[in-house]
Amino acid sequence: MKHLLGIEDLGGAEGIDEVMRLTDSFVEVSGRNIPRVPALRGKTVAWLFYEDSTRTRLSFETAAKRLTADTMNFSVSSSSVKKGESLRDTARTIEAMGIDAIVVRHASAGAPHRISRWVDAAVINAGDGWHQHPTQALLDTYSLRQRWGSLDGRHIAIVGDIKHSRVARSDVWAFTAMGAEVTLVAPPTLLPPSLEGWPVKVSHDLDAVLPTVDAIYLLRMQRERMTEALLPSLREYTACFGLTARRVDALRDDALVLHPGPMNRGVEIAAEVADLPRSLILDQVRNGVAVRMAVLYLLLGAGSDLVAAPAPEPLEGTPRG
Amino acid sequence: MDSADVQRAVWRMAHEIIEANSGTESVVLVGLQTGGLPVSEAVADALTSITGHETEVGSLDVAFYRDDIGLRPVLPEAVTHIPWNLDGRTVVLCDDVLFTGRTIRAALNALSDYGRPRAVQLLVMVDRGHRELPIRPDYVGKNLPTRRDEVVDVHADGVDLGEMLR
CATH class of the missing domain: 3.40.50.1370 (Aspartate/ornithine carbamoyltransferase)
Known part of the structure:
Protein backbone atom coordinates (compact mmCIF):
# COMPACT_ATOMS: atom_id res chain seq x y z
CA MET A 1 0.00 0.00 0.00
CA LYS A 2 1.50 3.28 -1.12
CA HIS A 3 -1.34 5.70 -0.39
CA LEU A 4 -4.42 5.74 1.79
CA LEU A 5 -7.07 7.37 -0.37
CA GLY A 6 -10.08 5.31 0.61
CA ILE A 7 -10.82 2.55 3.07
CA GLU A 8 -10.74 0.01 0.21
CA ASP A 9 -6.99 0.63 -0.23
CA LEU A 10 -6.49 -1.56 2.83
CA GLY A 11 -7.91 -4.52 0.95
CA GLY A 12 -10.76 -5.52 3.23
CA ALA A 13 -10.91 -7.08 6.64
CA GLU A 14 -7.33 -8.37 6.66
CA GLY A 15 -5.78 -4.97 6.00
CA ILE A 16 -8.06 -3.23 8.47
CA ASP A 17 -7.17 -5.85 11.06
CA GLU A 18 -3.49 -5.16 10.51
CA VAL A 19 -4.05 -1.46 11.21
CA MET A 20 -6.05 -2.41 14.33
CA ARG A 21 -3.26 -4.64 15.66
CA LEU A 22 -0.67 -1.96 14.99
CA THR A 23 -2.91 0.58 16.70
CA ASP A 24 -2.89 -1.57 19.85
CA SER A 25 0.87 -1.03 20.01
CA PHE A 26 0.54 2.71 19.50
CA VAL A 27 -2.15 2.99 22.17
CA GLU A 28 0.44 1.52 24.52
CA VAL A 29 3.06 3.99 23.27
CA SER A 30 0.65 6.87 23.89
CA GLY A 31 0.28 5.79 27.52
CA ARG A 32 3.99 5.96 28.34
CA ASN A 33 5.83 8.58 30.36
CA ILE A 34 7.49 9.64 27.15
CA PRO A 35 4.96 8.88 24.42
CA ARG A 36 7.38 9.05 21.55
CA VAL A 37 9.18 6.43 19.47
CA PRO A 38 11.87 7.00 16.84
CA ALA A 39 10.12 4.93 14.17
CA LEU A 40 9.87 7.73 11.57
CA ARG A 41 13.04 9.61 12.40
CA GLY A 42 14.15 11.66 9.42
CA LYS A 43 10.79 11.51 7.62
CA THR A 44 8.81 14.65 6.88
CA VAL A 45 5.04 14.87 6.70
CA ALA A 46 3.25 17.90 5.25
CA TRP A 47 -0.36 18.99 5.74
CA LEU A 48 -2.20 20.32 2.75
CA PHE A 49 -5.57 21.41 4.10
CA TYR A 50 -7.88 23.18 1.71
CA GLU A 51 -10.72 22.95 4.22
CA ASP A 52 -10.98 23.93 7.84
CA SER A 53 -10.13 21.28 10.37
CA THR A 54 -8.92 21.37 13.89
CA ARG A 55 -9.23 17.89 15.30
CA THR A 56 -8.07 15.94 12.26
CA ARG A 57 -5.07 18.16 11.72
CA LEU A 58 -4.11 18.23 15.40
CA SER A 59 -4.57 14.49 15.59
CA PHE A 60 -2.35 13.85 12.56
CA GLU A 61 0.21 16.32 13.85
CA THR A 62 0.34 14.66 17.27
CA ALA A 63 0.63 11.28 15.59
CA ALA A 64 3.53 12.36 13.40
CA LYS A 65 5.35 13.99 16.31
CA ARG A 66 4.98 10.89 18.48
CA LEU A 67 6.70 8.97 15.69
CA THR A 68 9.53 11.55 15.61
CA ALA A 69 8.66 12.66 12.07
CA ASP A 70 9.12 16.30 11.13
CA THR A 71 5.96 18.12 10.23
CA MET A 72 5.26 21.00 7.89
CA ASN A 73 2.04 22.89 7.82
CA PHE A 74 0.86 24.24 4.53
CA SER A 75 -1.98 26.52 5.39
CA VAL A 76 -3.89 27.38 2.27
CA SER A 77 -5.37 30.64 3.50
CA SER A 78 -1.97 32.29 3.89
CA SER A 79 -0.17 30.83 0.92
CA SER A 80 0.41 31.02 -2.79
CA VAL A 81 -2.89 29.23 -3.40
CA LYS A 82 -4.44 32.63 -2.74
CA LYS A 83 -2.39 33.91 -5.63
CA GLY A 84 -3.94 31.34 -7.92
CA GLU A 85 -1.48 28.44 -7.85
CA SER A 86 -2.97 25.20 -9.13
CA LEU A 87 -3.37 22.09 -6.99
CA ARG A 88 -0.81 20.28 -9.12
CA ASP A 89 1.82 22.99 -8.79
CA THR A 90 1.26 23.29 -5.06
CA ALA A 91 1.58 19.54 -4.52
CA ARG A 92 4.69 19.25 -6.67
CA THR A 93 6.29 22.24 -5.00
CA ILE A 94 5.75 20.72 -1.58
CA GLU A 95 7.16 17.43 -2.75
CA ALA A 96 10.23 19.09 -4.22
CA MET A 97 11.12 20.13 -0.67
CA GLY A 98 11.73 16.47 0.14
CA ILE A 99 8.47 15.49 1.73
CA ASP A 100 7.74 11.82 2.43
CA ALA A 101 4.00 12.06 2.96
CA ILE A 102 1.28 14.58 2.20
CA VAL A 103 -1.91 14.61 4.23
CA VAL A 104 -4.64 16.18 2.12
CA ARG A 105 -8.02 17.60 2.92
CA HIS A 106 -9.93 19.10 0.06
CA ALA A 107 -13.49 20.16 -0.66
CA SER A 108 -13.52 18.23 -3.94
CA ALA A 109 -13.87 14.47 -4.05
CA GLY A 110 -10.88 12.88 -5.76
CA ALA A 111 -8.36 15.64 -5.07
CA PRO A 112 -6.05 13.34 -3.03
CA HIS A 113 -6.34 10.76 -5.79
CA ARG A 114 -5.16 13.27 -8.38
CA ILE A 115 -2.28 14.38 -6.17
CA SER A 116 -1.19 10.77 -5.68
CA ARG A 117 -0.63 10.53 -9.44
CA TRP A 118 1.46 13.67 -9.58
CA VAL A 119 3.86 13.02 -6.72
CA ASP A 120 6.03 10.20 -5.40
CA ALA A 121 5.30 10.95 -1.77
CA ALA A 122 2.70 8.90 0.07
CA VAL A 123 -0.68 10.60 0.03
CA ILE A 124 -3.14 10.26 2.89
CA ASN A 125 -6.72 11.35 2.41
CA ALA A 126 -7.90 13.35 5.43
CA GLY A 127 -11.30 13.99 3.90
CA ASP A 128 -12.18 14.84 0.31
CA GLY A 129 -15.55 16.38 -0.42
CA TRP A 130 -18.37 13.90 0.08
CA HIS A 131 -16.14 11.00 -0.88
CA GLN A 132 -14.17 9.45 1.99
CA HIS A 133 -12.40 10.03 5.30
CA GLN A 284 -12.77 8.22 19.29
CA VAL A 285 -10.62 11.32 19.67
CA ARG A 286 -8.10 9.49 21.85
CA ASN A 287 -7.83 6.54 19.48
CA GLY A 288 -7.57 8.89 16.52
CA VAL A 289 -3.97 9.68 17.38
CA ALA A 290 -2.96 6.03 17.69
CA VAL A 291 -4.77 5.02 14.50
CA ARG A 292 -3.05 7.80 12.55
CA MET A 293 0.30 6.73 13.98
CA ALA A 294 -0.44 3.24 12.66
CA VAL A 295 -1.33 4.59 9.20
CA LEU A 296 1.78 6.79 9.03
CA TYR A 297 3.92 3.91 10.21
CA LEU A 298 2.47 1.54 7.62
CA LEU A 299 3.00 4.00 4.79
CA LEU A 300 6.38 5.44 5.82
CA GLY A 301 7.96 3.02 8.26
CA ALA A 302 7.97 -0.72 8.32
CA GLY A 303 8.65 -2.32 5.03
CA SER A 304 7.19 0.52 2.99
CA ASP A 305 10.56 0.86 1.28
CA LEU A 306 10.91 -2.86 0.93
CA VAL A 307 9.08 -3.07 -2.33
CA ALA A 308 11.30 -0.46 -3.93
CA ALA A 309 14.67 -1.40 -2.45
CA PRO A 310 16.52 -4.57 -3.46
CA ALA A 311 16.87 -7.10 -0.66
CA PRO A 312 19.96 -6.29 1.44
CA GLU A 313 22.73 -8.88 1.59
CA PRO A 314 22.53 -11.57 4.23
CA LEU A 315 19.69 -10.83 6.55
CA GLU A 316 20.30 -11.82 10.10
CA GLY A 317 19.94 -15.51 10.74
CA THR A 318 17.33 -15.13 13.42
CA PRO A 319 14.57 -12.59 13.61
CA ARG A 320 16.04 -11.32 16.86
CA GLY A 321 19.34 -10.92 18.70
CA MET B 1 20.90 -28.37 24.56
CA ASP B 2 17.88 -30.44 25.52
CA SER B 3 15.06 -29.31 27.78
CA ALA B 4 16.83 -30.49 30.95
CA ASP B 5 19.91 -28.45 30.00
CA VAL B 6 17.72 -25.41 29.44
CA GLN B 7 16.06 -25.91 32.85
CA ARG B 8 19.45 -26.17 34.57
CA ALA B 9 20.65 -23.02 32.81
CA VAL B 10 17.50 -21.20 33.95
CA TRP B 11 18.08 -22.15 37.57
CA ARG B 12 21.76 -21.27 37.45
CA MET B 13 21.00 -17.84 35.95
CA ALA B 14 18.28 -17.26 38.56
CA HIS B 15 20.82 -17.88 41.31
CA GLU B 16 23.31 -15.59 39.58
CA ILE B 17 20.71 -12.79 39.47
CA ILE B 18 20.05 -13.16 43.20
CA GLU B 19 23.78 -13.19 43.94
CA ALA B 20 24.60 -10.17 41.78
CA ASN B 21 21.72 -8.09 43.16
CA SER B 22 21.80 -9.34 46.78
CA GLY B 23 18.20 -10.53 46.44
CA THR B 24 15.46 -9.61 44.02
CA GLU B 25 13.62 -6.76 45.80
CA SER B 26 14.40 -4.13 43.17
CA VAL B 27 14.61 -6.53 40.22
CA VAL B 28 12.08 -6.68 37.39
CA LEU B 29 12.37 -8.94 34.37
CA VAL B 30 11.52 -7.69 30.90
CA GLY B 31 11.25 -10.26 28.11
CA LEU B 32 11.82 -9.14 24.54
CA GLN B 33 8.95 -10.02 22.19
CA THR B 34 8.57 -12.68 21.22
CA GLY B 35 11.45 -15.12 21.81
CA GLY B 36 12.53 -13.59 25.11
CA LEU B 37 9.12 -13.91 26.70
CA PRO B 38 9.23 -17.63 27.59
CA VAL B 39 12.80 -17.15 28.82
CA SER B 40 11.79 -14.30 31.15
CA GLU B 41 8.84 -16.29 32.47
CA ALA B 42 10.94 -19.38 33.15
CA VAL B 43 13.56 -17.31 35.01
CA ALA B 44 10.85 -15.45 36.95
CA ASP B 45 9.31 -18.77 38.04
CA ALA B 46 12.71 -19.95 39.24
CA LEU B 47 13.34 -16.66 41.10
CA THR B 48 9.92 -16.84 42.72
CA SER B 49 10.41 -20.36 44.00
CA ILE B 50 13.91 -19.60 45.30
CA THR B 51 13.09 -16.34 47.09
CA GLY B 52 9.47 -17.07 47.97
CA HIS B 53 8.08 -13.79 46.69
CA GLU B 54 6.58 -12.96 43.33
CA THR B 55 8.96 -11.62 40.66
CA GLU B 56 7.48 -9.06 38.27
CA VAL B 57 7.70 -9.78 34.54
CA GLY B 58 7.02 -7.40 31.69
CA SER B 59 7.43 -7.57 27.94
CA LEU B 60 8.88 -5.21 25.38
CA ASP B 61 8.53 -5.01 21.62
CA VAL B 62 11.28 -2.96 20.01
CA ALA B 63 9.92 -2.75 16.45
CA PHE B 64 9.64 1.05 16.58
CA TYR B 65 13.22 1.45 17.76
CA ARG B 66 15.05 -0.73 15.25
CA ASP B 67 17.70 0.83 13.04
CA ASP B 68 17.05 -1.51 10.11
CA ILE B 69 13.63 -0.11 9.24
CA GLY B 70 13.57 -0.02 5.48
CA LEU B 71 15.81 -3.06 5.20
CA ARG B 72 12.95 -5.41 5.96
CA PRO B 73 9.38 -5.23 7.17
CA VAL B 74 9.25 -4.47 10.85
CA LEU B 75 5.88 -4.80 12.48
CA PRO B 76 5.41 -5.16 16.21
CA GLU B 77 4.60 -8.73 17.10
CA ALA B 78 2.90 -7.92 20.37
CA VAL B 79 2.01 -5.03 22.59
CA THR B 80 4.61 -3.87 25.09
CA HIS B 81 3.57 -4.43 28.69
CA ILE B 82 5.57 -2.50 31.29
CA PRO B 83 3.02 -1.41 33.89
CA TRP B 84 5.48 -0.01 36.43
CA ASN B 85 7.66 3.04 36.72
CA LEU B 86 11.22 1.82 36.17
CA ASP B 87 12.88 4.66 38.10
CA GLY B 88 15.34 3.15 40.55
CA ARG B 89 14.60 -0.47 39.59
CA THR B 90 17.07 -2.99 38.27
CA VAL B 91 15.84 -4.27 34.93
CA VAL B 92 16.98 -7.65 33.66
CA LEU B 93 16.35 -7.76 29.91
CA CYS B 94 15.74 -11.32 28.77
CA ASP B 95 16.10 -12.67 25.25
CA ASP B 96 16.49 -16.06 23.66
CA VAL B 97 19.44 -15.45 21.33
CA LEU B 98 22.08 -12.73 21.44
CA PHE B 99 23.52 -12.14 17.98
CA THR B 100 24.46 -8.73 16.51
CA GLY B 101 23.31 -6.82 19.59
CA ARG B 102 21.04 -4.50 17.59
CA THR B 103 17.85 -5.65 19.26
CA ILE B 104 19.41 -4.95 22.64
CA ARG B 105 20.50 -1.50 21.49
CA ALA B 106 16.90 -0.82 20.46
CA ALA B 107 15.61 -2.22 23.76
CA LEU B 108 17.90 0.08 25.77
CA ASN B 109 16.51 3.08 23.90
CA ALA B 110 12.96 1.87 24.48
CA LEU B 111 13.53 1.32 28.21
CA SER B 112 14.69 4.89 28.69
CA ASP B 113 11.22 6.03 27.60
CA TYR B 114 9.75 4.27 30.64
CA GLY B 115 11.95 5.89 33.23
CA ARG B 116 15.49 5.73 34.51
CA PRO B 117 16.35 2.28 35.81
CA ARG B 118 19.13 2.08 38.41
CA ALA B 119 20.75 -0.60 36.28
CA VAL B 120 19.98 -2.68 33.23
CA GLN B 121 21.35 -6.20 32.99
CA LEU B 122 21.14 -8.63 30.10
CA LEU B 123 20.19 -12.29 30.25
CA VAL B 124 20.23 -14.53 27.17
CA MET B 125 19.63 -18.22 26.74
CA VAL B 126 22.15 -18.48 23.89
CA ASP B 127 25.04 -16.19 23.01
CA ARG B 128 25.95 -17.03 19.43
CA GLY B 129 28.60 -14.34 18.89
CA HIS B 130 28.98 -12.02 15.83
CA ARG B 131 28.33 -8.83 17.77
CA GLU B 132 28.15 -5.61 15.76
CA LEU B 133 27.81 -3.32 18.77
CA PRO B 134 29.65 -3.08 22.11
CA ILE B 135 27.09 -5.15 24.04
CA ARG B 136 27.85 -7.94 26.50
CA PRO B 137 25.45 -10.21 28.41
CA ASP B 138 25.50 -10.49 32.22
CA TYR B 139 23.88 -13.93 32.37
CA VAL B 140 24.33 -16.54 29.63
CA GLY B 141 22.57 -19.88 29.33
CA LYS B 142 25.04 -21.20 26.82
CA ASN B 143 27.79 -19.85 24.62
CA LEU B 144 27.22 -21.37 21.20
CA PRO B 145 29.79 -20.67 18.48
CA THR B 146 27.98 -20.35 15.14
CA ARG B 147 28.47 -19.32 11.57
CA ARG B 148 26.68 -16.17 10.50
CA ASP B 149 24.37 -18.05 8.17
CA GLU B 150 23.22 -20.59 10.73
CA VAL B 151 19.93 -20.34 12.59
CA VAL B 152 19.57 -20.77 16.33
CA ASP B 153 16.18 -21.83 17.54
CA VAL B 154 15.32 -21.71 21.24
CA HIS B 155 12.10 -23.40 22.34
CA ALA B 156 10.65 -25.28 25.29
CA ASP B 157 12.34 -28.55 24.35
CA GLY B 158 15.81 -27.08 24.05
CA VAL B 159 18.01 -25.32 21.56
CA ASP B 160 18.52 -26.28 17.92
CA LEU B 161 21.13 -25.20 15.44
CA GLY B 162 20.21 -25.39 11.78
CA GLU B 163 20.93 -24.09 8.32
CA MET B 164 19.22 -20.90 7.29
CA LEU B 165 16.47 -21.45 4.77
CA ARG B 166 16.87 -19.34 1.70
Missing part, protein backbone atom coordinates in the same frame (compact mmCIF):
# COMPACT_ATOMS: atom_id res chain seq x y z
CA PRO A 134 -10.59 6.73 5.80
CA THR A 135 -8.71 7.48 9.03
CA GLN A 136 -12.00 8.48 10.68
CA ALA A 137 -13.49 5.12 9.73
CA LEU A 138 -10.43 3.33 11.08
CA LEU A 139 -10.62 5.10 14.43
CA ASP A 140 -14.36 4.44 14.62
CA THR A 141 -13.77 0.76 13.91
CA TYR A 142 -10.98 0.68 16.47
CA SER A 143 -13.11 2.34 19.17
CA LEU A 144 -15.89 -0.20 18.64
CA ARG A 145 -13.46 -3.09 18.52
CA GLN A 146 -11.95 -1.90 21.81
CA ARG A 147 -15.36 -2.32 23.50
CA TRP A 148 -16.60 -5.39 21.65
CA GLY A 149 -13.48 -7.32 20.66
CA SER A 150 -14.98 -7.79 17.19
CA LEU A 151 -17.58 -6.11 15.00
CA ASP A 152 -18.72 -9.41 13.57
CA GLY A 153 -22.50 -9.78 13.69
CA ARG A 154 -23.09 -6.40 15.33
CA HIS A 155 -25.74 -4.00 14.11
CA ILE A 156 -24.77 -0.35 13.67
CA ALA A 157 -27.11 2.48 12.67
CA ILE A 158 -25.62 5.53 10.96
CA VAL A 159 -27.99 8.44 11.44
CA GLY A 160 -28.13 11.84 9.80
CA ASP A 161 -26.92 13.60 6.72
CA ILE A 162 -25.61 10.60 4.77
CA LYS A 163 -25.72 12.48 1.49
CA HIS A 164 -23.03 15.00 2.37
CA SER A 165 -21.04 12.73 4.64
CA ARG A 166 -17.62 11.38 3.71
CA VAL A 167 -17.49 9.83 7.18
CA ALA A 168 -20.55 7.72 6.41
CA ARG A 169 -19.11 6.60 3.08
CA SER A 170 -15.91 5.37 4.73
CA ASP A 171 -17.63 3.90 7.77
CA VAL A 172 -20.07 1.84 5.73
CA TRP A 173 -17.22 0.05 4.00
CA ALA A 174 -15.12 -0.37 7.14
CA PHE A 175 -17.95 -1.62 9.35
CA THR A 176 -19.34 -4.05 6.79
CA ALA A 177 -15.87 -5.33 5.89
CA MET A 178 -15.44 -6.23 9.56
CA GLY A 179 -18.69 -8.20 9.51
CA ALA A 180 -21.14 -5.68 10.97
CA GLU A 181 -24.58 -4.97 9.61
CA VAL A 182 -25.25 -1.31 8.85
CA THR A 183 -28.56 0.54 8.65
CA LEU A 184 -28.66 4.09 7.34
CA VAL A 185 -31.30 6.24 8.99
CA ALA A 186 -32.13 9.58 7.39
CA PRO A 187 -34.89 11.57 5.76
CA PRO A 188 -35.03 10.83 2.01
CA THR A 189 -33.64 14.27 1.18
CA LEU A 190 -30.43 13.51 3.10
CA LEU A 191 -29.72 10.18 1.41
CA PRO A 192 -27.59 9.90 -1.72
CA PRO A 193 -29.65 9.74 -4.94
CA SER A 194 -28.66 6.12 -5.41
CA LEU A 195 -27.57 3.50 -2.91
CA GLU A 196 -26.99 0.83 -5.50
CA GLY A 197 -24.14 -1.42 -4.46
CA TRP A 198 -24.09 -0.17 -0.88
CA PRO A 199 -24.15 -3.16 1.51
CA VAL A 200 -26.68 -1.47 3.80
CA LYS A 201 -30.31 -1.32 4.82
CA VAL A 202 -32.15 1.99 4.83
CA SER A 203 -34.78 3.29 7.20
CA HIS A 204 -36.55 6.60 7.65
CA ASP A 205 -37.82 5.74 11.11
CA LEU A 206 -35.25 6.12 13.87
CA ASP A 207 -37.58 4.98 16.65
CA ALA A 208 -38.12 1.63 14.94
CA VAL A 209 -34.38 1.06 14.53
CA LEU A 210 -33.24 2.12 18.02
CA PRO A 211 -34.06 -1.08 19.97
CA THR A 212 -32.27 -3.28 17.41
CA VAL A 213 -28.83 -1.65 17.33
CA ASP A 214 -25.58 -2.38 19.15
CA ALA A 215 -24.28 1.09 18.32
CA ILE A 216 -25.69 4.30 16.93
CA TYR A 217 -23.46 6.60 14.94
CA LEU A 218 -24.69 10.18 14.74
CA LEU A 219 -23.41 12.35 11.93
CA ARG A 220 -22.93 16.05 12.34
CA MET A 221 -25.86 18.05 11.06
CA GLN A 222 -24.07 20.35 8.67
CA ARG A 223 -25.84 23.65 9.29
CA GLU A 224 -24.13 25.21 6.30
CA ARG A 225 -26.16 22.88 4.06
CA MET A 226 -29.43 24.21 5.37
CA THR A 227 -29.51 26.71 2.52
CA GLU A 228 -30.28 23.83 0.20
CA ALA A 229 -33.78 23.53 1.73
CA LEU A 230 -33.39 19.82 2.35
CA LEU A 231 -35.08 20.10 5.71
CA PRO A 232 -38.01 22.17 6.92
CA SER A 233 -36.07 23.18 10.03
CA LEU A 234 -33.40 22.01 12.42
CA ARG A 235 -36.04 21.62 15.12
CA GLU A 236 -37.96 19.21 12.99
CA TYR A 237 -34.79 17.27 12.28
CA THR A 238 -34.11 16.98 16.01
CA ALA A 239 -37.67 15.85 16.64
CA CYS A 240 -37.42 13.07 14.04
CA PHE A 241 -33.74 12.07 13.97
CA GLY A 242 -31.99 13.58 17.02
CA LEU A 243 -30.80 11.30 19.80
CA THR A 244 -32.77 12.84 22.61
CA ALA A 245 -32.77 11.67 26.21
CA ARG A 246 -36.13 9.99 25.58
CA ARG A 247 -34.72 8.03 22.64
CA VAL A 248 -31.72 6.88 24.68
CA ASP A 249 -34.18 5.00 26.90
CA ALA A 250 -35.28 3.03 23.84
CA LEU A 251 -31.70 1.86 23.24
CA ARG A 252 -30.49 -1.42 24.66
CA ASP A 253 -28.54 -0.99 27.91
CA ASP A 254 -25.23 -1.88 26.31
CA ALA A 255 -25.71 0.05 23.06
CA LEU A 256 -22.94 2.54 22.29
CA VAL A 257 -23.13 6.09 20.93
CA LEU A 258 -20.59 7.53 18.50
CA HIS A 259 -20.14 10.91 16.85
CA PRO A 260 -17.28 12.11 14.64
CA GLY A 261 -17.37 15.64 16.06
CA PRO A 262 -17.68 18.53 16.20
CA MET A 263 -21.04 18.01 17.91
CA ASN A 264 -24.06 20.23 17.63
CA ARG A 265 -25.40 19.57 21.10
CA GLY A 266 -29.13 19.90 21.04
CA VAL A 267 -29.43 19.13 17.32
CA GLU A 268 -28.37 15.60 16.38
CA ILE A 269 -27.42 14.71 19.95
CA ALA A 270 -28.93 15.94 23.20
CA ALA A 271 -26.46 17.76 25.43
CA GLU A 272 -26.58 15.21 28.24
CA VAL A 273 -26.42 12.17 25.95
CA ALA A 274 -22.93 13.02 24.74
CA ASP A 275 -21.58 12.63 28.27
CA LEU A 276 -23.12 9.26 29.11
CA PRO A 277 -20.80 6.32 29.84
CA ARG A 278 -22.11 4.61 26.70
CA SER A 279 -20.77 7.48 24.60
CA LEU A 280 -17.50 6.67 22.80
CA ILE A 281 -16.96 10.21 21.60
CA LEU A 282 -13.83 10.92 23.63
CA ASP A 283 -12.49 7.40 22.97
